[in-house]
Amino acid sequence: MSALFSQEGRAALARLRGVPAIFGFDFDGTLAPIRPTPGEVAMEARTAGAFAALARRLPVAVVTGRGVADVRARLAGTPRWVIGNHGAEGMPGADPARQAEQAAICAGWLAQLAGTDALTGAGILLEDKRYTLSLHYRLAPEPESARARLLAASAALHPLPAIVPGKCVLNLLPAGSWDKFRALRELADGAPVFFAGDDENDEIVFRQAPPGWVTVKVGSEGPSAARFRLKSQEAMADCLELLLALCS
Template identity: 40%
Template structure:
């Protein structure tokens, strides 16, 4: 995987921006740094100003695992599209029913004391549940506790890991790939650029046609289908600056 600021990466970025793509971003770990307390996450001010400018020139989407009400107060700018709950929640309606997770909700309430003792925090986002263990004193034990509680549900639920979190959605819920492909069609854009940092972004990377540009934020040992990478969220500022410069040059 090559860095986006390599010669090949910059050439690919310039070429795709010249086609006026949809530009999609994950939120946590992409636009906002990962923080110990998720409720404090915000888009940094320098990046926010650049995203405001970009949103006036291209269709911009934020596609997050957060719920839309949670996400909306953290951006500081108005993208054309926002998608929550890993792809299942859209502005003006939802694509899945939260009641499919009611059995799990009851099960987790039954074992609330054990989860609390393990340092697990349950976040109910309506169309998905997140079991966080970032602040657990023994993260391996917390993760084992979560997986043991989820094990009886088997294929009745869709579970996938994240950064110090296990996520749960109903089987068949739209994922981020479905959402981004839908937004490309809806916007009329010829292609897309997508930036993400976690497991739930991989379906977008894996499903991207050859003329899309996909970028992983963060470089580690995990396999990824993204074409390029940047090291961390701070590099989003020069990335957006490059996009804006290309758009000005093409105007």
């Protein structure tokens, strides 16, 4: 994997100039720094300004695990697409019946989890996003123990969820839900894609991306299937400004 600001990375970005590419971004840990709780997350000023400018000039998609209304309130500018709940919300032509089914499944999981002690430990946060659930354990005194309890509780749910792990979070998706790769592929309709993300659920995109896609892992830690790496979330403002310079 090469650095995004290397000669190879800059050349890959330059090849997107003048073609109908889509520029996709995760939110938490990518466009905004991770905070102790989801409600504290916000874009920083320089990143927000560059992102808003990019969204005015290019086809930009934010593809996130957050709900659409939640992430829209935290975004600078108006990207062409805001896709929430890993692809279950915000897609053009989404099936309302399927969404209603997913919401009903998540409501059932909420009722089942309310009857367990898995959520009663200190530092555990349940985030109800209507079409998916997220179980956060970042603030738990013993995160690995909390994770094990949450995994056991999730595995006992009916119907069984698809569990997508993240940074100190377990995302629970109804079986057959869209993921970020499927959402981006549908939006792109054969066009090249730039996508930056930082978390395990973004690896779903990195692993399946066709050769023409430019995939970027945000953060210096851990292996990744992405083609390029951005050293930190703080460098996202530099990345956005480079995209503006190369592709506008």
